[in-house]
Amino acid sequence: MRRHPLLSASAVLAAVIVLIPAIAIVVIAVTGGTDNWPHLISNVIPRATLRTLILLAGVGAITAIVGVVTAWLVASCEFPGRRLLSGLLVLPLAIPAYLGAYAFAEFFSFTGPVQTAYRALFGFQTSRDYWFPEVRTTGGAMLVLSSVLYPYIYLSARSMFLMQGRAAADVARTLGAGPLKVFAKIQIPMARPAIMVGLTLVAMETLNDIGAVEYLGVQTLTFSIFDTWLNRGSLAGAAQIACIMLVFVICLMMVERAARRRQRFSSQKTTAAVHDSVRLKLSGWKKWAATLACLLPPVIGFAIPVVVLGGYAARRLEQFASTRLLSALWNSVLVSGSTALVAVLLAFLLAYAARTTRSRLNAAAGRLASFGYGVPGTVLAMGVLIPLANFDNAVDAFLRAQFGISTGLLLSGTGFAIIYACTVRFLTMAEGTIDAGFHKLSPHLDMAARTLGRTSSQTLWSVLLPMMRPATLTAALLVFIESMKELSATIMLRPFNFNTLATLVYEDASRAKVEDAGVPAVIIVAVGLIPVFLVSRSLDRKDG
Numbered sequence: 001m002r003r004h005p006l007l008s009a010s011a012v013l014a015a016v017i018v019l020i021p022a023i024a025i026v027v028i029a030v031t032g033g034t035d036n037w038p039h040l041i042s043n044v045i046p047r048a049t050l051r052t053l054i055l056l057a058g059v060g061a062i063t064a065i066v067g068v069v070t071a072w073l074v075a076s077c078e079f080p081g082r083r084l085l086s087g088l089l090v091l092p093l094a095i096p097a098y099l100g101a102y103a104f105a106e107f108f109s110f111t112g113p114v115q116t117a118y119r120a121l122f123g124f125q126t127s128r129d130y131w132f133p134e135v136r137t138t139g140g141a142m143l144v145l146s147s148v149l150y151p152y153i154y155l156s157a158r159s160m161f162l163m164q165g166r167a168a169a170d171v172a173r174t175l176g177a178g179p180l181k182v183f184a185k186i187q188i189p190m191a192r193p194a195i196m197v198g199l200t201l202v203a204m205e206t207l208n209d210i211g212a213v214e215y216l217g218v219q220t221l222t223f224s225i226f227d228t229w230l231n232r233g234s235l236a237g238a239a240q241i242a243c244i245m246l247v248f249v250i251c252l253m254m255v256e257r258a259a260r261r262r263q264r265f266s267s268q269k270t271t272a273a274v275h276d277s278v279r280l281k282l283s284g285w286k287k288w289a290a291t292l293a294c295l296l297p298p299v300i301g302f303a304i305p306v307v308v309l310g311g312y313a314a315r316r317l318e319q320f321a322s323t324r325l326l327s328a329l330w331n332s333v334l335v336s337g338s339t340a341l342v343a344v345l346l347a348f349l350l351a352y353a354a355r356t357t358r359s360r361l362n363a364a365a366g367r368l369a370s371f372g373y374g375v376p377g378t379v380l381a382m383g384v385l386i387p388l389a390n391f392d393n394a395v396d397a398f399l400r401a402q403f404g405i406s407t408g409l410l411l412s413g414t415g416f417a418i419i420y421a422c423t424v425r426f427l428t429m430a431e432g433t434i435d436a437g438f439h440k441l442s443p444h445l446d447m448a449a450r451t452l453g454r455t456s457s458q459t460l461w462s463v464l465l466p467m468m469r470p471a472t473l474t475a476a477l478l479v480f481i482e483s484m485k486e487l488s489a490t491i492m493l494r495p496f497n498f499n500t501l502a503t504l505v506y507e508d509a510s511r512a513k514v515e516d517a518g519v520p521a522v523i524i525v526a527v528g529l530i531p532v533f534l535v536s537r538s539l540d541r542k543d544g
Contacts, residue, residue, distance in 0.1 A: 008362055011353035014346045015368040018424050021383025022246060022375065028386060029243045032236025040228070040237050045244065048224040052248075055141060055213075055220060056203050062146035063202050067153025068195060070294050072183055075161035078279040079287040085294040087536040090155065092148045092301030094528035096485045096502070098211025099521050100144045102509045103305035105215065108135045141218045147301035149205055153198030155535065160194035161187060200256035207248060208376040210488045211506055221245050225378045226492070235386075242379045249374040256374075306525060312518025319519040325504070328520060332500040335415050335490075336483040339422040340430075340476040346423070347430035347475060348468075352460070355438050369431060372424035377488025384421045385493060388412035413495050421489040426482050430475040437471025438464075474534075481527055 073079070074086040092100075108114050110127055124130045134140065188195075213220050219227075221241055229238035282290055319325055350369055353362045372380070389412040399405045411417060441464065449459040465472075487502040494503055501520040508517035 007349075007353045008357055008359065008365075011350050011362050011365040014350055014427075015365040017346075018369045018372045018427060020387055021380050021421070021424060022371065023383075024387045025239050025242045025246065025379060025383045028236060028239035028382075032239055036228075036232070036234045036237040037240065040240065044224050044228065045221075045241065048219050048221045048241070049244070051138060051218060052207070052220045052222075054138060055145070055218065056206055058138070058142035059145045059149065059206050060199055060202060062142060063150040063153050064195065064199060066146065066150040066297050067198060068157050068188065068191075070150075070297060071154045071158035071161055072187065073290050073294055075158050076183075076187070076280055077290055078281045079290040081291050081295070085291070085298075086158075088298040088302075089294060090151050090532050090536050091298050091529075093151045093535070094525050094532045095148045095302060095305050096211070096487065096524065096528070097145055097148055097205070097209045098215065098487055098502075098506065098509075099309065099524065100148045100301070100305050101141075101212035101215045102505070102514045102517065102521070103308040104140070104144050104147075105135050106308050106514055107304055108132075136215075136217045138218050141213055141216045144212055144216065145206055145209065147297070149202045150297060150301070152201045152205070153195060156194040156198040157191050160191040197256055200252050203252050204249070204374045207245065207252075208488055210376075210378055210491070211509075215509060221248075222376050222378050222488070225376075225382065229382065230492070235382075238382060242382055245376060245379055249376070253371070253374045309518045309521040309525070312515045313522040314518075316516065316519055319516070324499075325519060328499040328501050328504040329523065331415070331498060332484050332502070335418050335422070335500060336480045338415075338419045339426065339483040340480040342419065342423045343427050343430040343479045344434070344472060344476045346427055347434045348472065350431050351435040351438050352464075354435070355443075366431065366435075370428040373426065373428035375425065377421065377425065377486060377490075378492060380421045380425055381417075381489045381492035384417055384424070384489075385412055388417055388420070415495065415498065417493040418490050418500075421493055422479075422483040422486055425486070425489065426479045429482065430479050433475035433478065434468070434471050437468050440471075441467055478531055481531055484527055485524055 070089055074082055074089070106112055115132055118130070118132065119125070122130070135143075207220075207222060209220075210222050210226055213223050214226070221244060225238045225241050225245070228234050228241060313319075346369070350362075350366050354366055375383075389409070392407070392409045392412050395410060396407045399407055445463060445467075449463050454462065484500070485502060487506055490500055491503055491506055494500070499507070501524050504520045505517040505524070508514065
């Protein structure tokens with residue numbers, strides 16, 4: 001296989017671009033001084049770390065139970081509405097956690113429909129007459145995050161259950177094992193790698209969230225970074241907390257990578273084809289219990305937010321034409337489109353380098369480039385802003401000294417910072433999609449084109465690119481949508497008087513005007529439904 005030094009160097013450069021924010025955070029943490037360290041170590045870090053661990057454990061347990069049970073039911077059992085519910089269970093992926101938090105707080109508030117119906121049913125007059133669980137707690141944050149994140153486990157577990165077929169389960173039944181024992185002793189152990197992959201993704205998304213935990217009053221490490229940097233004015237302290245989070249992220253990514261390797265091994269060792277499977281037909285109360293068990297998660301995670309926020313939007317239709325909303329929509333499209341373009345170009349570069357030159361250097365570049373996805377948005381924002389601000393200040397100082405010209409903030413004061421952060425965070429998504437597309441193309445295509453006289457560049461442009469168009473468009477679409485929903489990095493990096501749809505919703509909710517956030521929230525959800533629809537179609541085809 002031919003060597004391509006320039007291509008390999010470009011892939012390494014892309015990996016370095018991804019690592020710059022993490023390197024900047026470590027440098028700031030080490031060189032920034034320890035004036036606030038006694039306060040942080042005694043008051044902030046222990047409490048925030050404990051709450052983060054509790055939140056991770058609670059969300060992980062709930063999502064694992066809901067995701068695994070529903071995946072097993074739709075993959076292995078037959079009950080009323082199974083086909084429809086298998087698609088509905090994916091819908092909460094379209095709801096960002098911060099929108100779920102705003103909707104749940106309104107739905108379960110004193111003036112919300114639940115407490116209003118409760119008072120009417122039992123004749124209560126004021127909140128002092130009865131007790132009702134409070135949403136703005138750690139438990140409430142667990143409920144909100146679990147209701148929108150469980151599809152990560154549902155999707156990975158369901159795919160594995162479908163690939164397992166029925167041979168192992170049938171053998172266990174001939175030996176006298178019942179359905180539940182087969183599920184617990186055979187199917188779950190075989191699906192454990194896929195479940196671990198889903199759990200690590202859930203944990204990364206939980207660490208990344210800031211909108212939901214801030215609104216619900218839960219002081220996690222992510223919120224502590226935000227509070228220490230912006231409210232307390234301690235950049236070094238925020239960087240030191242961010243380093244603790246980077247340790248969490250590295251551990252999670254190691255677990256996720258190991259789980260993916262075991263998942264690939266398990267997938268290759270499945271005992272029967274999907275098409276040979278025969279579902280267990282439930283009867284009596286069991287079939288209705290299965291229907292209810294698969295109906296409740298999408299109702300809680302999707303229907304409630306859509307009804308609450310959609311109701312607010314329906315009463316404010318005039319906002320769809322407001323200058324404020326149109327400006328935020330344009331900014332969202334501009335930032336998301338630019339991020340998708342840059343991420344796809346870098347991802348294509350990394351994947352093509354790995355395809356043409358199978359070297360350890362290219363493989364390492366691909367692994368390092370995937371680091372950004374696990375880094376929370378608040379941590380990325382800090383790691384992006386400081387290097388860009390130093391660059392802007394250096395350029396401004398040089399031009400002032402040489403030509404008497406002030407350039408101001410060229411990069412850190414524009415949307416470039418947001419595009420950079422989102423590119424680093426979602427590059428893994430684009431690279432994984434494009435790399436999967438390349439794996440579907442036989443290397444013999446390249447060889448055949450070369451034997452017919454085509455150069456490497458001609459083979460790329462005339463053969464590979466046309467065949468890679470579906471994977472490339474899918475990667476761009478996924479990055480575009482995720483960038484449009486991104487809040488953690490955007491809220492910290494946006495210039496003055498610059499709003500995206502996500503920050504517009506955040507601003508209204510922060511001012512206790514969730515009703516005004518309905519219109520931009522509905523747009524975000526509608527856009528988020530596109531990949532959910534694509535995933536549902538793919539699952540339906542596999543379900544056959």
